[in-house]
Amino acid sequence: xxxMSTRPxxxxxxxxxxTAAAATLARPSISRARSAGLVVVVGGGFxxxxxxxxxxxxxxxxxxxxxxxxxxxxxxxxxNEVIAGLRDIQLQQFSYDKLAANGVFVVSETATKxxxxxxxxxxxDSTSFFYDRLVLSPGIDFHVEALPGYDDAASEKMPHxxxxxxxxxxxxxxxxxxxxxxxxxxAIPANPSRCPPAPYERASLIAHYLKTKKLxxxxxxxxxxxxxxxxxxxxxxxxxxxxxxxxxxxxSQGGRVTSVDASTKxxxxxxxxxxxxxxxxIPPQRAGHVAQIAGAADATGWCPIDPITFESxxxxxxxxxxxACLGGGIPKSASAASAQGKACAAAIVSLLxxxxxxxxxxxxxxxxxxxxxxxxxxxxxxxPRGDIFAEVEGGATSPVDAPRxxxxxxxxxxxRWFQTITADTFG
Numbered sequence: 307x308x309x310m311s312t313r314p315x316x317x318x319x320x321x322x323x324x325t326a327a328a329a330t331l332a333r334p335s336i337s338r339a340r341s342a343g344l345v346v347v348v349g350g351g352f353x354x355x356x357x358x359x360x361x362x363x364x365x366x367x368x369x370x371x372x373x374x375x376x377x378x379x380x381x382x383x384x385x386n387e388v389i390a391g392l393r394d395i396q397l398q399q400f401s402y403d404k405l406a407a408n409g410v411f412v413v414s415e416t417a418t419k420x421x422x423x424x425x426x427x428x429x430x431d432s433t434s435f436f437y438d439r440l441v442l443s444p445g446i447d448f449h450v451e452a453l454p455g456y457d458d459a460a461s462e463k464m465p466h467x468x469x470x471x472x473x474x475x476x477x478x479x480x481x482x483x484x485x486x487x488x489x490x491x492x493a494i495p496a497n498p499s500r501c502p503p504a505p506y507e508r509a510s511l512i513a514h515y516l517k518t519k520k521l522x523x524x525x526x527x528x529x530x531x532x533x534x535x536x537x538x539x540x541x542x543x544x545x546x547x548x549x550x551x552x553x554x555x556x557x558s559q560g561g562r563v564t565s566v567d568a569s570t571k572x573x574x575x576x577x578x579x580x581x582x583x584x585x586x587x588i589p590p591q592r593a594g595h596v597a598q599i600a601g602a603a604d605a606t607g608w609c610p611i612d613p614i615t616f617e618s619x620x621x622x623x624x625x626x627x628x629x630a631c632l633g634g635g636i637p638k639s640a641s642a643a644s645a646q647g648k649a650c651a652a653a654i655v656s657l658l659x660x661x662x663x664x665x666x667x668x669x670x671x672x673x674x675x676x677x678x679x680x681x682x683x684x685x686x687x688x689x690p691r692g693d694i695f696a697e698v699e700g701g702a703t704s705p706v707d708a709p710r711x712x713x714x715x716x717x718x719x720x721x722r723w724f725q726t727i728t729a730d731t732f733g
Contacts, residue, residue, distance in 0.1 A: 343369065343439065344437045345369065345440075346371045346373065346435050347361075348440070348596050349628070351445055352628065352641075353628030354374070357650050359405055380395070382500070383724055387675065389478045390481075390511035395475060418599075422601065441616075441624075443626075446468075446591040447594050448591060449590040453590060455567055455574075456587060461473065484583045484584050486523060487523055489583055490583065491525075492527050492528070494529045495588055498638065499588075499638065500591060506534060506540045507674045509525050510544065510548070510676035511676070512525055514676075523551075528555055530557055531557055532556045532557045536684055538706050542706055543682075547677050564576060566585075594629075594630055600621055602618040602630075606632070610693065611632065614653065615650070615663050616646060616653060627646040633694065635696050641723075641727065644731060667698075669686070670688065672684045678717070679713070680710070682708075684701075
């Protein structure tokens with residue numbers, strides 16, 4: 307935890323818990339006198355950090371707390387390049403120092419309890435934070451019950467690397483240790499899933515690593531889908547760059563993984579078993595754990611929201627953004643999460659001021675790199691329609707028959723996008 311001396315006086319009784327009754331039963335009147343409202347954001351990724359920063363920019367008198375278990379955020383975009391040995395992981399890591407300098411109170415703890423009646427969030431050291439509005443941006447967790455045999459222990463032998471950090475480096479080390487002539491299998495789940503094009507980008511960049519380091523090796527994709535985002539772009543690039551190094555077994559061909567055996571590194575599908583040298587198993591997903599304990603997730607494992615305010619349909623005064631929400635047509639991506647965080651902040655500022663929020667128009671872009679200097683993109687615009695976001699006119703995707711000059715330019719634009727979104731989010 308942050309030392310007591312650095313905590314704002316405005317929430318002293320509520321945050322420090324000097325009196326148990328005061329800490330659990332009422333918000334202190336002093337916070338009302340000095341603050342335009344109490345907003346707690348749980349989750350410091352692209353959505354949560356963007357939301358916290360936008361809240362303080364919109365109204366500096368708002369009392370904004372950002373809670374995340376990690377002191378440093380490790381970004382998923384470009385982490386596939388880390389796996390392929392093209393990038394250092396330090397380039398993926400960002401602190402919350404500049405958010406704190408901008409007036410956001412940052413708490414490096416895990417949120418363990420959410421009480422919608424008392425409107426409080428309790429963290430691992432038993433400290434409670436009260437809120438008028440709570441924003442959940444917990445990202446994804448794994449629905450391990452849907453993949454028998456896969457758990458935390460199995461992930462140490464068959465890494466998912468779907469949460470950037472230690473798993474990213476583990477998969478990289480396994481690739482480096484594999485003998486030439488080996489097989490890398492990537493098990494891809496059905497949607498909804500975080501960043502749908504990313505597993506295919508990973509297959510591409512691993513193939514690039516193998517082409518330059520272990521030419522006799524191959525990549526095997528075991529896919530729970532028949533079709534996937536930007537499929538023609540990927541398949542064209544694979545044929546041009548990697549020949550027959552990448553093999554994909556789709557859903558209708560028996561590619562859906564039904565279970566794993568980590569002790570033998572066996573991947574079981576509907577039509578057969580595979581024992582690759584390196585097994586990258588990406589499990590089915592659902593909203594992050596804190597959304598579950600808040601009561602904001604439904605039977606699908608994801609969080610239904612009002613697309614105008616991002617307020618949960620299941621838990622009052624709680625908003626859900628980013629990968630965890632049921633967003634309809636908008637993808638689960640860093641760009642979408644950032645856009646949602648800013649729009650959610652605007653909605654909260656309006657709600658706290660007694661104004662009706664305006665319907666947001668969100669823009670999201672996804673860049674993919676299939677080899678150094680070879681990229682393509684997908685952009686979309688989204689607006690509320692009924693209970694979800696629907697894509698509206700104005701979106702675009704890279705042409706399949708583009709010249710290599712365009713592919714090189716988009717690879718450069720991808721790096722520029724990453725630098726821009728991380729600076730905008732984390733400072």
